[in-house]
Amino acid sequence: MKKLLVLMPVYILLAIPVLAQTTINPDISLIGDFRSFVHNDISREVQNEKLTIESPSLELVVAGNLNPYAKANATLAWHGEENAEIEEAFFTIHRGLPLRTNLRVGKYLLEFGRLNTVHEHAWLFIKRPLPHTAFFGDHGLSDMAVRTSFLLPTGDLYTELMVGVLKGDALMGHHHDHEEEEADIAKSGEQEDEATYAERTDPGFFGRLTTSHAVGEYSELAFGVSALNAVYIDETCDETIEAIKLRSWLLGSDVKFKYKPSRYTALQLEGELILRRAEQESGNDLNSLGGYGCIDYRFRQKYNIGGIAEYVKEKALHEHEGEHEIEETTTWRTGLFVGFAPIEETTLVRLAGHWTEPDEGGGFWEATLQLVFSLGPHQPHNF
């Protein structure tokens, strides 16, 4: 008996690592994204026609079940030389709620369109599409939000409705160009006016309706419409935030078709159209429009090749000699990309070439090489 009492704690201590490994520890992933590029855009600070190697981007993802009903997910991201930031931190109650609903709370990439919720390294192509950069910022439409989702009773047709409230930072975007300005303000000791900050966090609302239907044994066709209403602050304007604070709508529609007859081959088409309507005190609302379309063909499982066409026509207020003027810019970009993933998503090499045609002329090309590694548990393949 005495021996048993002595050995019992030893057995328990020995068992803890085994149990912890299988039942308690969350999934942890580390994703590295390395890029180098060369371009002939004379308007950029980085010297053109010379190879530039970007600082790597890293994502640390921790995810797991909190209990049988809920799961949590957090992504800590380093984007190049920027400071680390919490890109996502949310939990989802996926089971146990009535009426086939689920609930998500936290900061995350909002369900607007099809691409926004997918992390950049998992895209088919390298560069963020122009309308996404223009309307969502450099790192996507991310915000604190509470949203619920309903699976609608539409027979065999998958139909999901999501509605949510967001904190209201989402439409401010996140552009690298302004971080230096923000840093300068911080250094100079200037403080943002508290009232202005309060106005910035006016809550917004968003919703998404998506439907998906099997087209035969190997294909799936999905459509979606999204809407978001929040305060929009045009950071491209030189004037004060107060002068250009707008209530704004984002409306989007998206489509995706995928045909995957075998584990080696897949054809995918997807596209999004996004309209931004920004209210003005004058009543002359600013309407901006953007979209992209993409085709991708995967063959021999390891290789993919595709093309993308992007467009954005953006209207913004700019100050000129004390007067606010509406400036309209239109940009087109087309690109081709090839990818090689020797062992599924664990390692990936992509090469892309883009031709950009800005409104003011002076089209330029850019070639980008990307290397991605993904360390962590094998995940199921999403549609």
Next chain:
Amino acid sequence: MMKTILLSLLALFVLYSYGMAGIDVITSTSDLAYFAREIGGANVNVKAIAPPNADIHHIEVRPSYIMKLSKADVVFKIGMELDQWMDKLIEGSRNNNLEIVDCSKYIQPLEVPEFKADASYGDLHRFGNPHYWMNPYQVKHIVAAIAEGLAKADPESADFYENRRMQYLATLEKDIDALRKKAAPLAGVNVVFYHNSWPYFAEFTGVVAAGFIEPFPGVAPSPSQVKKITDLISGQGIKIIAVEPYFDKRVPEKIASMTEAKVVELRPSLGVDDKNESYTHWLDYNIERLLEALQ
């Protein structure tokens, strides 16, 4: 006349309702669907997610699959990390009444790693090789889990499921004897497999996995691996290269062209040609293919 029509309509309605009655079962594979039908009989409506000729490792989480699960009463999955996509589908279905059954819970697993099974070993399954349905001696464990799951979802018919389980195992036992006799010439025969899907089948038939075309599970063959396997086949006089239907045949055929071996297509799941194919017919098909290649 009107009375007759009304009675006929009522009868049709009753028949239709009866036809729709029973519990809705979703399985990840056609193999589990077959066992669920055998045990559930007329009480169950069974649908499988993965097509019988698909690679179960690579099923995509399609929204249309979620709808199948949203209306189901019971779901049977392979487990052992083979059909992880089922967990995503189950989560997406938001079906709070779903009885989830992992059919691996009573099986005796093979090849459970006794080391830290990380990605340097390829797509290795931490809880052992998950292709357990390929040995008929494991079927008793599978159907035990299935009968239990059906009884939980439909307690009133628990005895019915238990009786059908016993009947099925009695029938299977007779078939196993015949299949063992048929497979006897395969005992000790060296086979090169494309992927390590067949240890349970090998345990039953006695064939020996001499090597794999994949250098590691889930990793496509490299030129050095092709040479290594070609040398192995030539050196040991191996006559059979067994490949699943969803793998690219070019590498196995290239190796076969440089050696005396034949490429044989084996089916890891039943129902490829005939969706009503039985488990023993499927097993017999695979044994037959290997025997043909030996001649």
